[in-house]
Amino acid sequence: MYCRVLSSALEGVKAYPVGVEVDIAPGLPTFNMVGSLGTEVRESRERVSVALRNAGFPIPCAHITVNLSPADRRKEGTAFDLPIAVGLLQSMEYFPRGAAENILFLGELGLDGELRRVNGVLPMVQAAAKGGIEECIVPLENATEGAVVPGITVRGAENVRQVLQFLREGRESPVLEAAHVNLEELFYRGEDAGRDFAQVNGQEGAKRAAEIAAAGFHNLLMTGPPGVGKSMIAKRIPGILPPLNLEESLEVTAVYSVAGNLGDAALVTDRPFQSPHHTVSASAFIGGSAVPKPGLLSLSHRGVLFLDELPEFPRKLLDGMRQPLEERRVQISRVFGNVTYPAEFMLVCAMNPCPCGYYPDLGRCRCTPAQIRRYMGKVSGPVMDRIDLCVELQAVELMGLRERGRGEDSGRIRERVMVARSRQERRFRGTGYRFNADIQAADVERYCKLGESEGLCAAQIYHSLQLSARTYHRILKVARTIADLADADEIGDEHLLEAAGYRPAQDYWL
């Protein structure tokens, strides 16, 4: 007897519907599964037949065929165990016909018939809701993750017996209760006392640069001797970015869900902060491997990717970041098709200014110009071209003398950042842009308008600092953000001058 059960499969962070067709017919006892299946999907046959037997529903000796359609798309993952089991139960007529209609099934089965968590539930439930499906049955551990999606009922089940009972008794059954999440509660954030800018002593220049970077989503590079607080500042940047809204949070959660990094949380509500070590492998960093998975670039989506000791990262990794930085997404091409992961992150880098760490303090730095150039050369090019702000941190003993007392806390800084963000939102409404950092060269003149005297100032900066056109545009974009932070409509001279101070200085970047 033939039947069809709804399920879903992942492609990148998007899901598409999959129909699980099961047919039990008299004939030689066989169990075949078709439909362009990955190894773990093919293994599903053993898991399902043993799980059903142990749950008390032995599979008959008959000619069994399972097809996952569309049959030409590669299917990976273990989420098909439950729909296959449900399909078999339907074909064996354990529950009334039509009871499984319009329900999406996801879940991995253990040999004892228990349901186990799977990856990517959020995007699959989202796709189902979009496709007009009204109910979902998922493993209990994934229930809250799926329940975040509005317009669809998500029920968590512990084992296949519960699922069967539910299907027998219908929607009014008390067995599988619909899962609920309280979004407000999820988004409630207590004061994050752990990481606050108030804890960073001195380094006003770097803090200011971090604020500008956060306001315009600019990429930031911090240089300075070891131990002056570069990583300390980087770790505090997510705290001054505006909180994630629901839409952003769903995007981020989808990536984490697909990567299997979600843990017990229903939603990712904090800005991601990823800080990989420089020995990270290319596929862990960019994404990919034989079965594509999102890499750190995508796990930093809508958050901060912090690369400490930038020159230590292999050239190959940094070059691999070029396209994602440009297009704000990671594209992975494999024999079985292309996969795209989002990668709108803010790049924050830290490095020593030279091998010994003391340049430009010539009294202490013993590096030769050639050594410094070689050290800098490791990061020039693709990455430097995408960095809008460079800032230098000073040794702390100097600073401590002058700047005592508590600095501004993250909350105050975030308020200013939000002002700048809302200005950008208004400016870019209806365009593809979101932040000042996104503005393409062709549109710089349009969005970074200068008055007459400011135009003169900009021209003077351009000539006397011997800028390239690219650097000039970067300065204009940063100046726009600085003006936004000051809640000013027009870019002023002081904004331009401050922005110019953050360019990668020329004698330095030989």
Add this chain to the structure above:
Amino acid sequence: MEKACVYWLCSMKSLGSRTVDRLLEYFGTAEAVYRAPERELRLLLKEKKLGEVLESRRDRDPQREFGLLQERGIGFLAREDPEYPRRLLEIPDAPRGIFYLGRLPEEERLSVAVIGARDCSEYGRFVAEGLGRELGRRGVQVVSGMARGIDGIGQRAALEAGGSSFGVLGCGVDLCYPRQNRELYERLREKGGLLSTFAPGTPALARNFPPRNRIVSGLADAVVVVEARQKSGTLITVDMALEQGKEVYVVPGRVTDRLSDGCNRLLKQGAGIFLSPAEFAEEMEELFRRKTGRGPEHKGAAGDVSGERDRDGREQKKASDGSVFLAEDNRSLQLSEELAAIYGELDFYPKSVSQIQAGLSERYGPRKVGLCLMELCVRKLAVQVSPGSFRIFTA
């Protein structure tokens, strides 16, 4: 043939001046050495040296090689040649032979060695430039090692001011080391000369440089040390210069600057004090006149200086007023009070924003200082060395 054989003797790596002298004393002529029977050479040479002599007698043709050298424009002078630089004859252990491209320093003209650190500061750069320019304008020959930093900066400035300069290399004269001084190398070849005691094709080995430094001081009448750390190759040159009886002048630095430690140490030991290019040049010319009994009639002969740029003209005037070495007159810049205060804190050395701020009164916050510094940069009075540090602008 004889000269080709002298060249052959001088081009062997394992033979020093003294060994060559011993051979010539015994055999009379270089050609006789070339033709000497092996058993006689064996009496005079140790195994390694003998091996090289025998091998090169077998494999090389001095006559042909010497011809090729001349075709390439590389000159060779042995100690006996009348054109051999007289200054070198006067130093202990004068080199047996010398290779050169371009020309040799003139005997009748004052020559000064400008030497110092390779990784110099902006202060060193500024002084070396000012000194080189002044010397070049006066027609004084500038000798140095064509190295990165002070050496090259002084030589370049002298050439730009229309003077002549000579580079003494630690490799063959046909090679340019360091490579980034390629342009200077070409200009020295045209407007001065390149000299070396090493045969063409010899690579720049670390051990070649101390003997090279000996020639730098040997070719000069006076040596000026612009910047040197406590342990610096420049100090070797100074030792050689003192041994050769040359004048040694030193540019003083601050006691807190590591790049001036070597200089200040020399000053303590009694070296001459350099205060300004003009004063130094006048003193040296006077000394040279007394020594050689010649007037400074060659002054200005080095080139037409009338078409010089304004900046140079202005500085010349200043130098002749007194012996003060000034970058720029502060008052003529018409700076606002704030800018002037910050400009006053700038130095030749890069200073961080917080260092600059530390010298100012409380009302200058870091943002304010940063903005003013950028304004100074735009007005070409300051240079942003790195994102957080600034120094005074120099031409």
